[in-house]
Amino acid sequence: MKKSVKILLMILVGILISVSLSACGKSGDKKTLNVYNWGDYIDPSVIKDFEKEYNIKVNYSTFDTNEDMYVKVKSGGTSYDVLFPSDYIIEKMIREDMLLKLDMNNIPNYKYIDDKFKNLEFDPNNEYSVPYMWGTVGIIYNKNMVKEKVDSWDILWDEKYKGQILMLNSQRDSIAVALLKLGYSMNTRDLNELQEAKELLVKQKPLVYAYVGDEVKDMMIGEEAAMAVVWSGDAVFMKEQNENLEYAIPKEGTNLWFDNIVVPNTSKNKEEAELFINYLCRPEVGLKNTEYIGYSTPNVETFKLLPEELQKDKSAYPEDKDLVKTEIFKDPGDFVKEYSRIWTEVLVEE
Amino acid sequence: MVNKFVKRLYTTLIFLFLYAPIIILIVFSFNSSKSRGTWDSFTFKWYIELFKNQEIMKSLYYTIIIAVLSAAISTAIGTFAAIGIYNMNYFGKKVVLNLNYLPVLNPDIVTAISLMTLFRFMNLELGFLSMLLSHITFCIPYVILSVLPKLKQMNKHLAEAAMDLGATPFYALRKVIIPEIMPGIITGALMAFTLSIDDFVISFFNTGSGVTNLSITVYSMARRGIKPEINALSSLMFITVLVLLLIINNRTSKDIERRGEA
Numbered sequence: 001m002k003k004s005v006k007i008l009l010m011i012l013v014g015i016l017i018s019v020s021l022s023a024c025g026k027s028g029d030k031k032t033l034n035v036y037n038w039g040d041y042i043d044p045s046v047i048k049d050f051e052k053e054y055n056i057k058v059n060y061s062t063f064d065t066n067e068d069m070y071v072k073v074k075s076g077g078t079s080y081d082v083l084f085p086s087d088y089i090i091e092k093m094i095r096e097d098m099l100l101k102l103d104m105n106n107i108p109n110y111k112y113i114d115d116k117f118k119n120l121e122f123d124p125n126n127e128y129s130v131p132y133m134w135g136t137v138g139i140i141y142n143k144n145m146v147k148e149k150v151d152s153w154d155i156l157w158d159e160k161y162k163g164q165i166l167m168l169n170s171q172r173d174s175i176a177v178a179l180l181k182l183g184y185s186m187n188t189r190d191l192n193e194l195q196e197a198k199e200l201l202v203k204q205k206p207l208v209y210a211y212v213g214d215e216v217k218d219m220m221i222g223e224e225a226a227m228a229v230v231w232s233g234d235a236v237f238m239k240e241q242n243e244n245l246e247y248a249i250p251k252e253g254t255n256l257w258f259d260n261i262v263v264p265n266t267s268k269n270k271e272e273a274e275l276f277i278n279y280l281c282r283p284e285v286g287l288k289n290t291e292y293i294g295y296s297t298p299n300v301e302t303f304k305l306l307p308e309e310l311q312k313d314k315s316a317y318p319e320d321k322d323l324v325k326t327e328i329f330k331d332p333g334d335f336v337k338e339y340s341r342i343w344t345e346v347l348v349e350e
Numbered sequence: 351m352v353n354k355f356v357k358r359l360y361t362t363l364i365f366l367f368l369y370a371p372i373i374i375l376i377v378f379s380f381n382s383s384k385s386r387g388t389w390d391s392f393t394f395k396w397y398i399e400l401f402k403n404q405e406i407m408k409s410l411y412y413t414i415i416i417a418v419l420s421a422a423i424s425t426a427i428g429t430f431a432a433i434g435i436y437n438m439n440y441f442g443k444k445v446v447l448n449l450n451y452l453p454v455l456n457p458d459i460v461t462a463i464s465l466m467t468l469f470r471f472m473n474l475e476l477g478f479l480s481m482l483l484s485h486i487t488f489c490i491p492y493v494i495l496s497v498l499p500k501l502k503q504m505n506k507h508l509a510e511a512a513m514d515l516g517a518t519p520f521y522a523l524r525k526v527i528i529p530e531i532m533p534g535i536i537t538g539a540l541m542a543f544t545l546s547i548d549d550f551v552i553s554f555f556n557t558g559s560g561v562t563n564l565s566i567t568v569y570s571m572a573r574r575g576i577k578p579e580i581n582a583l584s585s586l587m588f589i590t591v592l593v594l595l596l597i598i599n600n601r602t603s604k605d606i607e608r609r610g611e612a
Contacts, residue, residue: 034559039570040577044404059560060405062570068554077469077476078558214575222388241384293574 032057033272036072036080038259039064041133043292050279056272073098079266081273087258088329090129091122095331099128100263106274109281116320117298120258121328129260130277131298133290135232136318136326137173137255140239140247145226150248153181155227157200162207166219166228169211171343172329173255174201177229180252187330194342201346211347220245231257233295235315247315253325258298372588379581396582403579409567410583412478413547416563420485421543427486428493428542429535433527435494436501453491461488462555469556476558484556485546492545493538500534501527 035047039062047058063069066089072078074096085093093099104110110130117131141150145164148155156165156177168174176186178197188194209225216228221241230238235247261280263273279285286302296316297303303311310316332339379397383390400406435446453461465484466476474480508530512522528535550565557566568580 032560036559038573039567040574048404061557061560061562062405062567064570064572072555075466075470075555077466077474077480079475080559214572217575218388 030055030057031269031272032059033082033269033276034059034061034078034080034267035082035276036061036063036069036078037082037084038062041084041259041293043288046280046285046288049285050276053279054272054275056275058276073264073266076266079268080264081267081269082276083262083264084132084259085262086329087120087122087260088331090260090262092331092333093262093264094123094128098264100265100267100270101127102130102263102277103274106271107278107281109278112281112283112286112299112301114298114300114303117258121330122258123260129262130281132259132261132280133233133293133295134256134258134298135296135316136249136323137176137229137231137257138235138247138249138315139227140220140230140235140245141227142220142223142225142242143244143246145223150227150246151251153177153250153252156229157181157204157207159207161226163209164226165204165208166216166225167204167208167211168216168229169213171339173229174211174346175339175342176255176329178204180250180254183252186255186327187332189332189335191338194338198342198346202349205346205349217241232315232318233293236310236313237294239315249318249322251325253327256323256326256328258328375581376585376588379578379585381578384575384578396578397586400579400582400586403577406564406567406577406579406583409562409564412561413563413565416478416482416485417543417546419482420489420546421539424486424489424542425493425535425539428490428538429497429528429531431490432494432497432501432531433523436498450491450494453488454495458488458549458551462552465552466555476556478557478561481553481557481561481563484552485549488549488552489542489545492541493535496538496541497531497534500531504530 033056035058037060041062042060047060050056051058063072066086069083069085070089070093073080073083073093090099107130113131117134119126123129139150139153139155141155146155146161155161156167167177172186175194175197178200179186179188179193182193182196182200184190184193184197210219212219212228216230217234217238219225220228220230220238223242223244230247232247235245239245239247261277263270263277267273280289281299283299283301283305286297286299287305290297290299290302290306297306303317314322378389380392380394381389382393382395435443435450438446462484465480465487469476469480469483504527508526509522512526513519517525547563548565549563550569553563554566554569557563562570564583568576571577571580
């Protein structure tokens with residue numbers, strides 16, 4: 001017994017020493033940059049190359065939803081330098097004065113970003129953010145199970161496909177689908193329109209096989225359902241895995257989404273953060289990330305480096321005419337509770 | 351005969367029910383396709399990828415360091431607290447024990463937010479230290495709860511007898527009390543260790559830049575899909591725990607044998 005206690009103590013002391021040593025190693029002259037990104041949303045070699053080139057240490061951590069990230073940054077106590085939030089949450093963070101204005105002189109590679117992705121509603125003068133990835137929401141379907149042409153949200157309400165439709169278990173996305181089908185704005189603040197959307201979703205419920213999250217990929221690849229509402233980036237992945245799948249952007253319009261790079265006001269190394277953003281906008285670095293993640297790049301030069309078949313892939317890079325009717329999510333502010341209420345009512349409906 | 355058969359069948363079904371998910375997980379960690387739904391072909395590639403994946407390895411490192419440290423520290427604090435509580439008068443014991451139950455019954459999220467607020471109030475930068483402190487905090491009550499019953503089982507007069515025979519109080523504690531309650535201490539330490547590895551909510555709110563444990567890393571992969579490397583890692587962790595359990599069991603059964611001979 002005594003012996004084992006001794007051994008345990010020795011292990012503990014060893015660990016303590018190694019921890020304090022590694023902590024010491026960190027506090028050298030090297031600058032550190034705290035990056036907070038979505039999980040699995042960067043090519044790991046990009047971070048390593050950046051560290052080597054600029055002799056800056058990158059402290060990398062990840063989050064799962066915009067809301068999680070927002071809470072962490074808002075509550076303070078952290079010192080993140082670079083974040084990757086989506087459109088509507090950037091709008092909210094700008095409004096709440098949580099972001100620093102970027103000095104575009106330090107980000108010369110910003111010129112590679114496609115003009116159509118600049119000065120968007122959530123950051124009108126592009127003072128706070130630089131686009132990182134973008135995409136659309138649409139319908140992925142199995143060509144063997146769906147013989148007709150898919151070009152409208154209406155097909156998700158077709159009795160023929162009862163029990164073969166997958167919807168997203170995400171309140172804003174699913175309500176948006178109903179609103180778009182009705183011809184309303186997906187950022188509506190009209191309670192009557194929301195009520196109509198709710199009735200539509202309730203009507204659709206018997207046809208829906210399941211409300212799903214990430215597992216939609218496995219289910220579509222495994223041919224468990226005929227069609228599903230998905231994000232374009234995931235659609236590209238699914239099409240690679242199963243050639244029977246096809247992606248369509250409905251003609252009523254859809255959601256255009258962005259994940260942009262921003263610097264929060266908790267940052268203590270703004271210059272290094274801008275250096276990092278500029279590095280990410282380099283065409284060949286953008287290429288690495290685009291190939292690793294599989295989402296669409298807003299970088300014109302990166303796009304030119306992509307393999308030709310991907311450049312021509314209409315799921316990832318739809319033609320401009322398909323994007324005319326797209327809308328970007330806006331921060332609903334307090335109205336979000338109406339969306340939550342509607343979605344809960346849909347889910348509990350028998 | 352039939353009775354026996356039914357019994358066996360029942361036990362098998364129960365174990366199948368309990369272990370089927372883990373078996374599937376292990377099988378799919380050898381699946382060469384990225385998909386979790388379909389089997390493609392046999393491969394070791396995810397195990398190789400796993401050790402190459404800096405992010406996962408770093409969070410594994412932090413998970414283990416935090417788990418070992420918080421288990422050790424909370425076991426030490428919890429054991430002495432338990433001995434103290436045991437020797438309190440009736441009323442004091444009641445009050446302190448109930449206070450001890452509160453953190454156990456409290457939802458994790460309450461503990462998480464209140465710890466975060468406390469750290470913010472103390473102006474402590476969230477990071478390794480805050481995560482370690484919060485893990486120690488939520489582990490202590492469990493250690494106390496697993497040590498106390500052992501103290502109650504122990505013969506009250508053992509320590510007194512030792513001191514009568516010339517042991518100093520500290521010597522009696524070391525040589526008599528602690529060995530007597532050792533099983534409780536080990537249970538408490540193991541519990542603290544697993545709770546710490548398991549924890550997501552408290553870790554998420556109390557960690558800062560650069561420090562993540564496995565549960566945070568895995569959870570943050572949800573949007574882009576859990577990587578098959580995680581299957582490989584989970585299989586390895588399961589096997590490690592299994593082997594540890596076998597070793598411990600083997601040791602205790604040998605111990606019992608030896609005592610039986612003596």
